[in-house]
Amino acid sequence: MKSLIIIFLAGLIWLSGIPPAAAAGQTHLIPCQESAAFMERMQKAPKTYYFDQPYRAYSANLLCGEEGLPHLQLRLDRAIDVAIPFAIFFYFAGFVGWSGRAYLISSKRASKPEEMEIFINIPLAIQSFIQGLLWPLLAFKELTTRELTAKDSDLSVSPR
Amino acid sequence: MMASLMKYLTSAPVMAALALVILSVVMIELNYLFPGLQYGTYFHTAP
Numbered sequence: 482m483k484s485l486i487i488i489f490l491a492g493l494i495w496l497s498g499i500p501p502a503a504a505a506g507q508t509h510l511i512p513c514q515e516s517a518a519f520m521e522r523m524q525k526a527p528k529t530y531y532f533d534q535p536y537r538a539y540s541a542n543l544l545c546g547e548e549g550l551p552h553l554q555l556r557l558d559r560a561i562d563v564a565i566p567f568a569i570f571f572y573f574a575g576f577v578g579w580s581g582r583a584y585l586i587s588s589k590r591a592s593k594p595e596e597m598e599i600f601i602n603i604p605l606a607i608q609s610f611i612q613g614l615l616w617p618l619l620a621f622k623e624l625t626t627r628e629l630t631a632k633d634s635d636l637s638v639s640p641r
Numbered sequence: 642m643m644a645s646l647m648k649y650l651t652s653a654p655v656m657a658a659l660a661l662v663i664l665s666v667v668m669i670e671l672n673y674l675f676p677g678l679q680y681g682t683y684f685h686t687a688p
């Protein structure tokens with residue numbers, strides 16, 4: 482019963498949250514340089530490098546809505562606008578996480594692991610960074626060999 | 642003397658500051674090479 486209510490509420494929020502235009506698959510986006518509202522904003526902006534350059538980039542490359550602001554549209558021919566920044570973020574986040582993890586795992590094997598957390602061992606750190614660069618491959622390898630996750634027997638479970 | 646200097650330089654706060662400086666330089670260079678990056682116009686030619 483409880484899960485039914487949750488599903489019903491989730492459906493209600495989902496349906497009420499989608500604007501009709503997006504649901505119908507239609508958009509009113511036009512290239513920014515053809516949008517009168519955008520051009521007005523561009524002319525009103527202060528004439529400095531930090532305003533000129535972005536506005537010129539928007540007018541050449543992006544699509545604007547009726548209010549004259551640029552929008553990123555989720556459609557296939559513009560997928561690269563979303564995919565590339567996502568890929569860069571995802572790879573970089575993984576790189577940072579995997580390097581740190583590799584360093585900590587290696588430092589645990591040393592005689593004084595705590596000292597290696599306070600004073601960074603440069604050769605080991607560089608080795609960890611190199612491992613971090615290959616993180617998608619290493620993560621896949623560790624997932625298939627079950628090194629990535631802890632064994633069920635190692636997890637404590639509260640009595641129920 | 643040299644050993645204690647190296648130990649100080651490899652301490653976590655110094656290394657963290659160094660990493661921050663390197664990251665800032667990388668970001669500034671990326672912005673120089675791909676001027677569209679900061680505007681969300683990724684890898685389209687900037688005017």
